[in-house]
Amino acid sequence: MGIASITNACVHLQNAARARLGLTSIPNTKYNLRLALAMHRAGLIASVTRGGPRPPPPEALLATETEPVTFENVATRRLWIGLKYWNNQPVIRNVSPVSKPSRLVTAQLDELSRVARGLSVQQLKGLNLGETMFLSTDRGVLEVREALAKKVGGLILCRVS
Amino acid sequence: MSVARPATRRLISGRLAASPVAPCAAPTPTTAPCQQVFAHQFHSSRQLSARRRPRFANVRAADMGLMSEKQIDDFTKEKFPQYTKEELDHLRTKYSPAQIAALEAGEAAINPRDLTVQGRLRNDPYTIPYIDDFAETQPVIDKRAKNKEAPDPSARFMNMDEFTQDLIMWADKFQVGDVTGQLKTLVDFVPEEFKKVPEGNWPGDVREEAHKAFQQYLEAEVKRQNEAKDVDDVGGGPTDADILQYILERSAMTDNGRTTNTSLAHALPSKVPGVAGLYKKAIDPADMGLDDIGVYQDLKRRTGMSVVEILRLQTKQLVDRSVANQTRLGKVRKTSVMYCAGNGNGWLGIGEAKSTEPSIAMLKARLMAIRNMQPIRRYENRTIYGTVEAKVSGTVVRMSARPPGFGLRVSHRIFEMCRAAGITDLAATIPRSRNPMNSVKAAYKALLTQPDPEEIAMGRGKKLVDVRKVYYGGAVY
Numbered sequence: 001m002g003i004a005s006i007t008n009a010c011v012h013l014q015n016a017a018r019a020r021l022g023l024t025s026i027p028n029t030k031y032n033l034r035l036a037l038a039m040h041r042a043g044l045i046a047s048v049t050r051g052g053p054r055p056p057p058p059e060a061l062l063a064t065e066t067e068p069v070t071f072e073n074v075a076t077r078r079l080w081i082g083l084k085y086w087n088n089q090p091v092i093r094n095v096s097p098v099s100k101p102s103r104l105v106t107a108q109l110d111e112l113s114r115v116a117r118g119l120s121v122q123q124l125k126g127l128n129l130g131e132t133m134f135l136s137t138d139r140g141v142l143e144v145r146e147a148l149a150k151k152v153g154g155l156i157l158c159r160v161s
Numbered sequence: 162m163s164v165a166r167p168a169t170r171r172l173i174s175g176r177l178a179a180s181p182v183a184p185c186a187a188p189t190p191t192t193a194p195c196q197q198v199f200a201h202q203f204h205s206s207r208q209l210s211a212r213r214r215p216r217f218a219n220v221r222a223a224d225m226g227l228m229s230e231k232q233i234d235d236f237t238k239e240k241f242p243q244y245t246k247e248e249l250d251h252l253r254t255k256y257s258p259a260q261i262a263a264l265e266a267g268e269a270a271i272n273p274r275d276l277t278v279q280g281r282l283r284n285d286p287y288t289i290p291y292i293d294d295f296a297e298t299q300p301v302i303d304k305r306a307k308n309k310e311a312p313d314p315s316a317r318f319m320n321m322d323e324f325t326q327d328l329i330m331w332a333d334k335f336q337v338g339d340v341t342g343q344l345k346t347l348v349d350f351v352p353e354e355f356k357k358v359p360e361g362n363w364p365g366d367v368r369e370e371a372h373k374a375f376q377q378y379l380e381a382e383v384k385r386q387n388e389a390k391d392v393d394d395v396g397g398g399p400t401d402a403d404i405l406q407y408i409l410e411r412s413a414m415t416d417n418g419r420t421t422n423t424s425l426a427h428a429l430p431s432k433v434p435g436v437a438g439l440y441k442k443a444i445d446p447a448d449m450g451l452d453d454i455g456v457y458q459d460l461k462r463r464t465g466m467s468v469v470e471i472l473r474l475q476t477k478q479l480v481d482r483s484v485a486n487q488t489r490l491g492k493v494r495k496t497s498v499m500y501c502a503g504n505g506n507g508w509l510g511i512g513e514a515k516s517t518e519p520s521i522a523m524l525k526a527r528l529m530a531i532r533n534m535q536p537i538r539r540y541e542n543r544t545i546y547g548t549v550e551a552k553v554s555g556t557v558v559r560m561s562a563r564p565p566g567f568g569l570r571v572s573h574r575i576f577e578m579c580r581a582a583g584i585t586d587l588a589a590t591i592p593r594s595r596n597p598m599n600s601v602k603a604a605y606k607a608l609l610t611q612p613d614p615e616e617i618a619m620g621r622g623k624k625l626v627d628v629r630k631v632y633y634g635g636a637v638y
Contacts, residue, residue, distance in 0.1 A: 043621030086620030129547025129562075130617040 005029050007097040010158045017090035028077040034141035038134050042143045044092050047082035098156040108153040116144050131161035241273035307422035316416035335399040350374040476502040476527050477577040480597045498522040502530035503581025510534035511605050537582045538611045544586040551607035556599035558607050560589045575604045
């Protein structure tokens with residue numbers, strides 16, 4: 001699935017936030033998990049928990065997974081994402097996927113630094129106030145400022161504001 | 162020319178003197194003629210047989226008796242008599258002494274004989290179109306005579322005692338039995354030393370005796386009046402019509418029932434009991450005379466600002482257009498006006514109003530803009546936060562924050578709004594429709610929907626530091 005599941009996950013998170021959901025789930029893939037953890041580091045989501053087809057109980061959200069993954073249950077695993085709200089507004093307002101399977105968008109370090117300062121580079125618009133970007137690098141899925149700190153560019157996954 | 166000149170005439174006369182037409186007094190042989198000579202004797206037309214007479218016979222004035230002094234006098238005395246003493250007295254009740262003097266002077270100026278001899282009915286263009294000496298009022302032509310006195314300026318509504326007195330006076334007109342108000346009262350039955358003392362201070366025995374005597378007196382009076390009533394029961398009391406007239410027409414003022422020709426009511430006194438102090442004058446001394454008409458009073462109450470502060474606000478007309486409501490009777494045209502108002506320090510409002518009168522629409526829109534003022538978030542009191550975009554109908558306004566000194570590179574309406582709000586560095590584009598009203602509304606919407614970086618940081622659990630305020634001690638301008 002690759003980048004397609006990332007695109008689907010981005011759109012699903014935006015829909016879930018606009019529907020004011022507290023807990024939602026995305027398919028359990030490594031790519032999704034890395035993106036979810038990057039978003040968690042950025043403070044955009046409250047929790048990431050690997051669980052079954054049913055929502056985990058609230059106390060289980062503090063753990064990373066409700067039960068160990070086995071060959072028997074791996075097909076039913078999902079990533080349960082706790083969404084955040086502040087002042088009656090969702091913390092995630094817009095999630096727009098950038099790369100798609102038919103068109104992968106990458107940015108090198110110098111381009112990334114310009115984009116992070118709000119300047120546009122070719123088709124890539126500069127980041128606005130409160131906007132952030134996630135990209136897939138060889139150091140994992142990182143937020144744009146993490147990537148700049150580690151001086152790596154990569155495949156741009158999505159923009160979140 | 163057949164008329165002889167004097168010299169010629171003399172010549173002719175001399176020639177004719179020899180003719181034996183008429184004897185002269187003295188047969189002077191020379192030129193002195195004493196004979197009447199008619200010019201028409203020399204005319205070629207035929208001479209008339211006698212003196213010319215009119216075709217229609219006239220009547221001589223003397224034959225009609227008009228030239229007789231006696232008849233003239235008689236006609237004059239009959240038709241144009243002098244005022245009698247009674248009439249003069251009556252006139253004095255109607256006119257002031259000055260008017261009476263003017264009347265008498267006018268009477269003296271015209272001789273009544275001249276009216277008889279020379280008086281003619283006029284037929285010139287300036288004739289008054291009816292024959293009248295203005296002695297009587299003609300309701301169709303003349304205004305209604307105002308022959309009643311002016312209202313009494315010092316009249317006021319009667320108090321309870323005066324009203325009672327007035328009612329008794331009215332009732333006494335319909336006298337049945339004795340005149341009211343002549344009955345004895347309780348005070349008349351106490352000794353002389355207690356007459357001035359209130360009843361509550363009388364000694365017990367004095368009071369009891371007085372009450373007893375008063376009761377006997379009243380019973381005797383009732384009995385006496387009933388007997389008198391039986392004797393002649395003529396029913397002299399007020400009729401229903403009298404009572405109705407009392408209710409409808411009796412004045413409740415202390416003007417003695419005076420009626421006037423004016424429909425104006427008496428002015429209310431400056432302090433009507435029960436109303437005094439309820440109505441305040443519109444002029445507020447705190448306005449320092451800036452709002453005597455009261456235009457800003459409602460705004461003052463709503464916003465809590467003083468008139469001085471209101472007048473100090475920056476307002477600007479942004480849109481002006483003519484609109485029309487199509488009705489059965491045609492188009493009703495109005496002016497629609499949009500105003501922005503701001504204090505130049507972060508507050509901005511827009512107001513919209515319509516009126517058939519442009520100046521009223523402008524005033525209403527301006528007041529509405531001031532009423533609608535809201536705080537606008539500004540970064541460093543000069544620009545906005547980030548890039549914001551707002552859409553109203555097909556109009557999209559996109560605004561971007563800009564560095565100090567950038568200026569306002571925006572369209573003219575957004576420029577006025579920024580100036581009113583105190584924004585000095587801004588870039589704005591209107592990529593799609595540039596409808597004036599919608600661009601103003603979209604710009605206002607964009608300014609109001611700026612993101613708050615502090616809120617975003619708190620939502621994500623991050624600490625936010627503005628590096629412009631950190632480096633060089635914040636002195637980055």
